[in-house]
Amino acid sequence: MTTPLAPYLPLLVVLLLAGVLAMIIPQVTSRLGPKRPSTTKSAPFEAGSESSGPARQRFAVKFYVIALLFIVFDVEAVFLYPWAVNFQALGWFGYMEMLVFASTLVVGLIYVWKKGALDWES
Numbered sequence: 001m002t003t004p005l006a007p008y009l010p011l012l013v014v015l016l017l018a019g020v021l022a023m024i025i026p027q028v029t030s031r032l033g034p035k036r037p038s039t040t041k042s043a044p045f046e047a048g049s050e051s052s053g054p055a056r057q058r059f060a061v062k063f064y065v066i067a068l069l070f071i072v073f074d075v076e077a078v079f080l081y082p083w084a085v086n087f088q089a090l091g092w093f094g095y096m097e098m099l100v101f102a103s104t105l106v107v108g109l110i111y112v113w114k115k116g117a118l119d120w121e122s
Contacts, residue, residue, distance in 0.1 A: 065117045069109075076105055 083098050
């Protein structure tokens, strides 16, 4: 007798196995791995330079603008892939829609570039 959920049994097994391995592997490596602490390994590291100032300092808005721009263009890449896969089926209408979408993003990029949001020196 089969149930409607029977096809999902292999997926459940894989998810359980992945969860168990996600808990076991870090434990095994922490117990079996070498432990040679040193001052160099214990020092905080960021981009190869010594840290300066307190950890709780304010960041310039420019960092957040760059992060938002990254997300916008990352979302554009997410939309480009399915469009490229269905390019022939969409025809000229799909081409024009993507042209409008991409040109809107390019205009936005030119705007933030002209405003100086991408200049790290200032």
